[in-house]
Amino acid sequence: MEGSGATPQAQAPIAPQLKLRGVNHLALMTDDMKETIDFYGDVLGIRLIHALTVPPGVNRGNPPFERLRHYFFDMGNDESLAFFELPKGAKPQTDRDAVGGMQHVSFTADQAMFETVQDRLKARGIPILGPIKILGGRALSIYFYDHNDIRLELTCHLAHTDDPHVIDDMTMTKSAARPELMALHDDAAWVERTIAHLPD
Ligand SMILES: [Fe+2]
16 A cells, blocks of 8 residues: 555646547457457457558567568447467467456447357357356446457446446446545545546
8 A cells, every 4th residue: 555645646636538539449469360350250240340461660569570460350339459460379378467468358248249149159169257247237247268368258238238338337436436545545635636526
């Protein structure tokens, strides 16, 4: 736990909320792009929208290999899921639980898709954890792994399955969030600043 006492940040005004509009693309790693196209297309219905091979000598934050495939898929809501294809055996399997790792990614699904994906996973013999109630029962999640052992979650918000209100369902009140944040950092001014935008 951090020490007490007002920090410089606690005394500063709250930064205005910027108009960030979700994920442009989330880039993951595969060692078999064909299998990735088939898995995400057949199981989740995520379609390929852009396929390129990174030109030699180009560094756009790509892994340090030449002529890597970098493909993009439509994951709905005007957002995309991307993959780089590593040469087989070029890198070890990642530790998703390590600092800085992508532990898992959750996709939002309506009720019909939530059920269809479970049927498709079962038909393929892919183990499913769940459905598990989350967010105080406001949503259900299942967890499973793709062919690269990437941990995936599918979440169905129960009150509005066709038009999920993800942020509304997640947003805590000040009184619910305060004890947790005081346990994180016992500077009351910092805590109040951090939760100032939450409902009472
Ligand atoms: Fe999750």
